[in-house]
Amino acid sequence: MSILYGKDILRTDTLSDKELELILSTAARFESELGAKGRLDNMAGQVMATLFFEPSTRTRLSFESAMLRLGGGVITVADPKTSSAAKGESLADTARTVAGYADVIVMRHPQKGSAQEAADAVEVPVINAGDGAGQHPTQALLDVYTIQKEKGSLEGLTVTLAGDLKHGRTVHSLVYLLVRFGVRFLFVSPPSLAMPAQITADLRKTGANVSESTDLAAAMRESDIAYMTRIQRERFADPAEYERLKGSYVIDMAMVRQAKPGVVILHPLPRVDEIATQVDAYEGAAYFRQTANGVFIRMALLALVTGRD
Numbered sequence: 006m007s008i009l010y011g012k013d014i015l016r017t018d019t020l021s022d023k024e025l026e027l028i029l030s031t032a033a034r035f036e037s038e039l040g041a042k043g044r045l046d047n048m049a050g051q052v053m054a055t056l057f058f059e060p061s062t063r064t065r066l067s068f069e070s071a072m073l074r075l076g077g078g079v080i081t082v083a084d085p086k087t088s089s090a091a092k093g094e095s096l097a098d099t100a101r102t103v104a105g106y107a108d109v110i111v112m113r114h115p116q117k118g119s120a121q122e123a124a125d126a127v128e129v130p131v132i133n134a135g136d137g138a139g140q141h142p143t144q145a146l147l148d149v150y151t152i153q154k155e156k157g158s159l160e161g162l163t164v165t166l167a168g169d170l171k172h173g174r175t176v177h178s179l180v181y182l183l184v185r186f187g188v189r190f191l192f193v194s195p196p197s198l199a200m201p202a203q204i205t206a207d208l209r210k211t212g213a214n215v216s217e218s219t220d221l222a223a224a225m226r227e228s229d230i231a232y233m234t235r236i237q238r239e240r241f242a243d244p245a246e247y248e249r250l251k252g253s254y255v256i257d258m259a260m261v262r263q264a265k266p267g268v269v270i271l272h273p274l275p276r277v278d279e280i281a282t283q284v285d286a287y288e289g290a291a292y293f294r295q296t297a298n299g300v301f302i303r304m305a306l307l308a309l310v311t312g313r314d
């Protein structure tokens with residue numbers, strides 16, 4: 006059995022280097038096997054439950070696509086209003102119930118720490134598909150997989166992370182993976198949406214080179230990767246503050262032309278207006294390739310935690 010058999014995938018900072026390597030290599034193997042065979046049967050007879058208490062297009066559907074492509078079955082709650090959580094059932098009771106129906110649970114929830122709470126209540130593996138402004142580990146894994154494919158290697162790259170770094174769970178997870186490859190970090194955000202101080206301190210403690218600024222164009226002139234994020238309206242207590250900050254940063258072709266040649270542009274999506282659609286035709290605009298890579302990473306995770314790799 007793999008070193009990930011029976012494990013929960015809740016955050017990236019607790020993944021070992023060996024586990025990370027195994028996930029990336031298993032995803033590459035599945036990508037290649039899927040290309041050759043079209044469909045695999047590793048998960049035949051297994052059931053995945055997706056419990057989504059927050060909206061999603063990519064994460065839920067790519068998990069479901071991953072499970073179907075591995076020959077498994079899917080049960081889903083895509084709208085919390087249709088589950089008994091709407092009647093006041095606790096998260097632990099919901100998780101315990103669903104664990105009786107499924108071999109693995111994939112959950113998204115608005116509350117930070119909710120994935121851990123569900124995992125503590127059940128024996129089956131729980132995969133965190135986003136817990137509020139906490140973490141989104143499977144997105145970070147597919148981001149690393151994408152950078153590896155786009156650039157060949159992550160070693161020594163300069164990576165700009167821009168936008169809403171305070172609330173962005175994708176960047177909170179991603180930095181704990183990137184730091185292992187010796188990347189140089191440029192954090193670009195409005196001052197009130199800066200990366201949480203604890204995360205920046207964690208990175209600096211490892212010796213990482215971390216700079217913070219508000220100037221996206223300047224950062225892009227030095228960057229191999231520009232990772233853009235959405236200003237997250239749903240996390241603002243004050244709608245006026247969101248209105249003030251939305252549209253703070255927009256990557257357009259004028260900015261790309263001034264950027265470091267070959268810069269790869271990533272975004273976890275959905276985008277609102279932070280990357281102009283004219284940029285989609287730029288060959289380094291990798292965000293739709295990035296989202297497609299989610300299927301291979303999620304195939305790897307499902308198979309590894311259930312021992313079907």
Ligand code: CP
Nearest residue numbers: 061062063064273274
């Ligand atoms: N990147 C991401 O988590 O997208 P969804 O919200 O559509 O799942």
